[in-house]
Amino acid sequence: MSELEIEQMIANSKANENIALKLFEIEKEILESKSCEELIQCLLNSIKQKFDITAITLLLVEPTPISYLFNELLQSNWQHRHSTKISLDQLKVFHHDSKPFLTNDLDSLSAVIPNNLLIEAQSIALIPLILEGQLFGSLLFSDRDKSRFSNKLGTFHLEQLATKVSLCLSNVLIREQLEYMAHYDRLTGVANRRLMEVFIAEELVRQQRYGVPFSLLFIDCDDFKQVNDQYGHDCGDKVLAYIAAKLQGLIRENDRCFRYAGDEFVVVLASQKHQEAELAAQRLSRFFVKNPMPYQNTVLPVTITCGVAASDGKRSMSELLKEADSHLYQLKNNRQ
Known part of the structure; x- marks a missing residue:
C-alpha cells in the first residue's frame, strides 16, 4: 500500500x-x-x-x-x-x-x-x-x-x-x-372533557386574580337522535365531526372548543362578557342554519342550540355549566 x-x-x-x-x-x-x-x-x-x-x-x-x-x-x-x-x-x-x-x-x-x-x-x-x-x-x-x-x-x-x-x-x-x-376526542379531533376542566379552572384563576372575564357556550345538536334513527350511527358520527370542525373554524384563536358528551359541546370564550357571548351564540347558530352538511350527493340540515353563561369569578365550573345547560333547554322549550 x-x-x-x-x-x-x-x-x-x-x-x-x-x-x-x-x-x-x-x-x-x-x-x-x-x-x-x-x-x-x-x-x-x-x-x-x-x-x-x-x-x-x-x-x-x-x-x-x-x-x-x-x-x-x-x-x-x-x-x-x-x-x-x-x-x-x-x-x-x-x-x-x-x-x-x-x-x-x-x-x-x-x-x-x-x-x-x-x-x-x-x-x-x-x-x-x-x-x-x-x-x-x-x-x-x-x-x-x-x-x-x-x-x-x-x-x-x-x-x-x-x-x-x-x-x-x-x-x-x-x-x-x-x-x-x-x-382529545378521536372522533371529532377537539379536546375532551378532561382538558375542558383544566382550561376552565385556569380561566377562573385568571379572572379571580386579574379580573379577566370569560363565558361558556353549552352547545347541543338539535334532533340528533332522529339523525341516528333515520340515517344510522355512521351518519351521526359525521354530523358530530362536521359540527366540531365548523365550531373550531368559527371561534377565535384564543377561544376553545371541547366535546362534553354525546352530541354536546362546550365553547369557552376568552375575555367575553354575557352580551358578547350571546352575540357569538347567535352567530354560530345562524351559520349552521345557512350551511347544511354535505351528505351522499345531497345536504343534511344540521342545527345547534347554544346556552350561555358568563362567569363572575365567584361561581364554580359546575355552576357555570349548569346555568348554560339550563339556558340551552329554555331556548329549546321556547321553540316548541
Missing part, C-alpha cells in the same frame, strides 16, 4: 469519526425531546447546523399513518413551513429498498418533488423514515454543492441516521399518542 493510500485511509477514518460524533450529538439532542414537533424541529435544526446543509424539509406521506399528530388543527406554523405532503407511491420511487436516495441529477425530480423545494439545489438526499414497518415520511436534504450528494456516494451514515431518527420518533409518538388519547 502506497503512502498516498495510507494517508487517504487516515483521512477517511477521521472524516467518518467526525460524522459519527455529530450523529451521536444529534441523537442525544433529539432523545431529550418531549413531543413530536419538538423532536422534528430539533432534528432539522441540528442536522442543518452540524452538517452545513443548505435546506432540510420533512416530506410526509398523505394520508400519513400518524395523521392525528399532523392534522390541520394541531399543526403549528413551524410545521406548516417545514413539512410537505407527498403520496406514498411517489415516495416509494425513491425508497423502494428502504434505503436513502442520493442524486445530483435534479431534472428528473420536478414531477415528484415540488419545485419550491429544489430552488438553488444542485444535489439532494432523501432519508426514509419508517414507523412500525411503514414508510411514513422522508427527510429531504438539498445542497448548493453538486458534489455533496450523488448516487456514487456511500449511504452508511445516512442509513444510521434514518434508523436512529425512526426509533426516536417511534418512542416520542407512542408517548404523545397516549397523551393525545387522554386529552
Whole structure:
C-alpha cells in the first residue's frame, strides 16, 4: 500500500469519526425531546447546523399513518413551513429498498418533488423514515454543492441516521399518542372533557386574580337522535365531526372548543362578557342554519342550540355549566 493510500485511509477514518460524533450529538439532542414537533424541529435544526446543509424539509406521506399528530388543527406554523405532503407511491420511487436516495441529477425530480423545494439545489438526499414497518415520511436534504450528494456516494451514515431518527420518533409518538388519547376526542379531533376542566379552572384563576372575564357556550345538536334513527350511527358520527370542525373554524384563536358528551359541546370564550357571548351564540347558530352538511350527493340540515353563561369569578365550573345547560333547554322549550 502506497503512502498516498495510507494517508487517504487516515483521512477517511477521521472524516467518518467526525460524522459519527455529530450523529451521536444529534441523537442525544433529539432523545431529550418531549413531543413530536419538538423532536422534528430539533432534528432539522441540528442536522442543518452540524452538517452545513443548505435546506432540510420533512416530506410526509398523505394520508400519513400518524395523521392525528399532523392534522390541520394541531399543526403549528413551524410545521406548516417545514413539512410537505407527498403520496406514498411517489415516495416509494425513491425508497423502494428502504434505503436513502442520493442524486445530483435534479431534472428528473420536478414531477415528484415540488419545485419550491429544489430552488438553488444542485444535489439532494432523501432519508426514509419508517414507523412500525411503514414508510411514513422522508427527510429531504438539498445542497448548493453538486458534489455533496450523488448516487456514487456511500449511504452508511445516512442509513444510521434514518434508523436512529425512526426509533426516536417511534418512542416520542407512542408517548404523545397516549397523551393525545387522554386529552382529545378521536372522533371529532377537539379536546375532551378532561382538558375542558383544566382550561376552565385556569380561566377562573385568571379572572379571580386579574379580573379577566370569560363565558361558556353549552352547545347541543338539535334532533340528533332522529339523525341516528333515520340515517344510522355512521351518519351521526359525521354530523358530530362536521359540527366540531365548523365550531373550531368559527371561534377565535384564543377561544376553545371541547366535546362534553354525546352530541354536546362546550365553547369557552376568552375575555367575553354575557352580551358578547350571546352575540357569538347567535352567530354560530345562524351559520349552521345557512350551511347544511354535505351528505351522499345531497345536504343534511344540521342545527345547534347554544346556552350561555358568563362567569363572575365567584361561581364554580359546575355552576357555570349548569346555568348554560339550563339556558340551552329554555331556548329549546321556547321553540316548541
